[in-house]
Amino acid sequence: MPRRPLDVLRDIFGYDAFRGRQAEIIDHVVAGGDCLVVMPTGGGKSLCYQVPALCRAGVGIVVSPLIALMQDQVEALRQLGVRAAALNSALDAGAARAVERALRNGDLDLLYVAPERLMTERFLDLLDEAPIALFAIDEAHCVSQWGHDFRPEYLQLDVLHRRFPQVPRIGLTATADGPTRRDIATRLGLEEAPLFMAGFDRPNIRYTVVPKIEPRAGLKRFLDGRRGQAGVIYCMSRAKVETMAEWCVAQGFNALPYHAGLDRDLRARNHDRFLKDEGVIMVATIAFGMGIDKPDVRFVVHLDLPKTIEAYYQETGRAGRDGLPSEALLFYGIEDVARLRQLMAGSEAAEAFKRVERSKLEALLGFCETARCRRQVLLSYFGETDTRPCGNCDTCLHPVETRDGTVEAQKALSAVYRTGERFGAVHVIDVLTGNETEKVRQFGHHTIKTFGIGKDQPKDFWRGVLRQLAALGFIEVDLERHGALVLTDECRPVLRGEQRVELRIDPPKVTAARGEKRRRSTPDRPAEGTAAGTLFGALRALRLELAREQGVPPYVIFHDTTLIELAERRPLDHLSFAQVPGVGQAKLERYADRFIEVIENFDG
Numbered sequence: 001m002p003r004r005p006l007d008v009l010r011d012i013f014g015y016d017a018f019r020g021r022q023a024e025i026i027d028h029v030v031a032g033g034d035c036l037v038v039m040p041t042g043g044g045k046s047l048c049y050q051v052p053a054l055c056r057a058g059v060g061i062v063v064s065p066l067i068a069l070m071q072d073q074v075e076a077l078r079q080l081g082v083r084a085a086a087l088n089s090a091l092d093a094g095a096a097r098a099v100e101r102a103l104r105n106g107d108l109d110l111l112y113v114a115p116e117r118l119m120t121e122r123f124l125d126l127l128d129e130a131p132i133a134l135f136a137i138d139e140a141h142c143v144s145q146w147g148h149d150f151r152p153e154y155l156q157l158d159v160l161h162r163r164f165p166q167v168p169r170i171g172l173t174a175t176a177d178g179p180t181r182r183d184i185a186t187r188l189g190l191e192e193a194p195l196f197m198a199g200f201d202r203p204n205i206r207y208t209v210v211p212k213i214e215p216r217a218g219l220k221r222f223l224d225g226r227r228g229q230a231g232v233i234y235c236m237s238r239a240k241v242e243t244m245a246e247w248c249v250a251q252g253f254n255a256l257p258y259h260a261g262l263d264r265d266l267r268a269r270n271h272d273r274f275l276k277d278e279g280v281i282m283v284a285t286i287a288f289g290m291g292i293d294k295p296d297v298r299f300v301v302h303l304d305l306p307k308t309i310e311a312y313y314q315e316t317g318r319a320g321r322d323g324l325p326s327e328a329l330l331f332y333g334i335e336d337v338a339r340l341r342q343l344m345a346g347s348e349a350a351e352a353f354k355r356v357e358r359s360k361l362e363a364l365l366g367f368c369e370t371a372r373c374r375r376q377v378l379l380s381y382f383g384e385t386d387t388r389p390c391g392n393c394d395t396c397l398h399p400v401e402t403r404d405g406t407v408e409a410q411k412a413l414s415a416v417y418r419t420g421e422r423f424g425a426v427h428v429i430d431v432l433t434g435n436e437t438e439k440v441r442q443f444g445h446h447t448i449k450t451f452g453i454g455k456d457q458p459k460d461f462w463r464g465v466l467r468q469l470a471a472l473g474f475i476e477v478d479l480e481r482h483g484a485l486v487l488t489d490e491c492r493p494v495l496r497g498e499q500r501v502e503l504r505i506d507p508p509k510v511t512a513a514r515g516e517k518r519r520r521s522t523p524d525r526p527a528e529g530t531a532a533g534t535l536f537g538a539l540r541a542l543r544l545e546l547a548r549e550q551g552v553p554p555y556v557i558f559h560d561t562t563l564i565e566l567a568e569r570r571p572l573d574h575l576s577f578a579q580v581p582g583v584g585q586a587k588l589e590r591y592a593d594r595f596i597e598v599i600e601n602f603d604g
Contacts, residue, residue, distance in 0.1 A: 005030060008054045009047070012080050014562075014584035019044050020198045025170075029134060030055045034161075034169045034193035036140065036185055040202050041174045041317035042295075046073065049136035049170050053110050054082065058131030059103060060110045063118055064138045065151055068271055070112040072293040076556040077110060081586030086112040087123075103130050115153040124163060132167045135160050137188060140171035141310075144183035145353065158189045169193075175314040177382055179356065200313070200382045204320045205328050207374040208394040209367075211467065211506055212333030213460060215303060216247065222301065222329055223253055228279040229298040232318060236304035236339070238285060244303065245283040258284035275553040278544060289315060294553065295322035296560050301329045305336035307343075308360035309367060309381050322559050332368045334425055334467040338477030365471040371400040371504045398507045405465065405503030408454070409474070409494055412465050415450040416475060416485045417495075419443070424483035429462045464506040472501070535602050536567040542598050546591070557591065558582055570599050 029052040053060025070086035077084035143154035238259040248255035256270040300319045306312040320326030373389035434452030474491040478484045493499035547554040562582035571577040577592045
């Protein structure tokens with residue numbers, strides 16, 4: 001007799017109720033329907049195919065683009081007592097044959113496979129011999145040319161519907177705007193299938209954007225308040241990754257580099273340490289991250305601007321998958337605007353594609369420069385316009401004022417013009433503030449009309465003005481001429497006084513300080529020094545010990561959210577232990593006695 005979804009959720013995963021639209025999606029797939037699911041990271045996407053695969057006859061085939069992600073999810077499922085395996089290039093021939101044999105014999109509940117392996121004729125023939133419960137296409141945005149992670153091998157996946165027309169297919173992604181969603185549906189043959197959108201809000205993530213002024217000092221302040229926490233720091237270049245990883249280590253942080261140019265074995269070791277050790281910071285390019293299943297990443301920092309607002313949303317979404325308070329910090333400067341615009345201008349892509357990419361960049365710049373609630377701006381980009389200020393972003397916690405900045409804009413533009421459009425921001429600001437440097441005297445710029453016309457404001461003020469003028473498209477930064485500022489045609493109406501310029505007033509330096517009151521009700525870790533906090537620490541120590549014994553990441557034993565509940569409820573028998581969210585039957589039998597022993601011996 002087929003199992004009911006709620007029974008599977010309770011007995012295997014240890015939860016009493018589905019969240020959001022999970023039940024609706026799962027019932028649809030269990031009944032044999034296709035669908036496309038857009039759900040934020042941490043929203044429970046995996047359950048939308050894992051539960052139906054365990055309810056339907058046969059094996060669930062999960063298409064996943066990354067070996068590391070497959071291994072993480074397979075290990076987590078095995079801890080739950082689910083018969084799961086992965087088939088990818090990391091397996092030797094003998095191990096691969098064993099997985100294929102298990103598939104043929106019906107000994108698997110879920111099989112994770114890379115798209116290039118799935119599309120081989122040999123593997124498709126193998127699937128002909130096995131009963132299939134469903135096809136789940138994870139990270140479905142990889143099929144779209146408009147997506148930020150386009151992968152050509154995903155384009156072949158439409159063959160699944162033609163070859164296995166009776167098998168339901170579910171496409172899943174955390175990040176997709178309107179054009180990307182439509183493209184996914186078309187390319188996967190899901191045009192007639194229902195679209196389930198579960199919303200894009202990640203209320204536990206606090207968004208903060210700060211000007212890129214002394215970024216190392218700002219990063220140090222931020223990290224000092226978060227010692228012992230796991231996080232990711234994104235940099236645009238490989239060289240910067242290595243430099244910043246070394247700098248973090250020199251500051252006393254447990255940091256590792258990750259980029260595609262590193263030796264493959266070193267990359268794998270660093271990835272493994274990030275997952276299995278507590279409190280590791282990964283300094284990385286965007287080569288790191290898609291499908292990272294580590295739930296207790298407490299912060300994501302961008303030292304450089306991502307290419308699009310989707311990329312920003314996807315990358316910041318790697319924080320706080322467990323629902324606990326987490327932070328996203330972005331350092332943003334005029335050089336970022338210049339670099340990304342130059343990359344797009346030099347791209348050999350079709351003009352239609354470049355036009356879409358430019359609009360996505362402009363949306364991200366608007367997010368950075370907004371005086372509104374950042375979460376409202378982010379959600380409105382994805383089509384969610386009926387939202388209130390969140391109370392958990394920098395512009396809500398430290399409201400930003402805007403004012404008529406036309407005069408300041410005219411002063412800055414005039415300084416760029418009168419210095420010959422040959423100099424970078426530092427020199428232009430020296431001219432504006434009347435700083436008679438050797439370089440200013442060398443070029444005679446202490447004698448021009450604009451020298452000192454902005455001396456009533458500090459240098460940081462003018463950095464903010466120039467950054468906003470670049471974001472608004474009134475000036476460009478010529479990176480080939482060492483960052484020289486150049487006027488655009490769009491600035492002419494401003495200089496003539498025909499166009500008003502609204503500028504935001506950058507608030508004082510605030511780098512996502514800890515301890516500020518949150519207006520959102522998200523669970524939090526017990527405070528250190530309290531009885532619950534001390535017990536939570538003891539439970540984490542046991543979890544780490546068990547994880548190291550098995551060579552698995554600690555979170556596949558129990559998430560922090562489960563440990564928090566254990567520290568607060570203090571169950572002393574199997575019956576009460578089983579009531580804790582995240583404790584299914586397999587984990588109850590495997591771990592309850594060890595954790596109950598710690599709770600019994602706790603004196604607090």
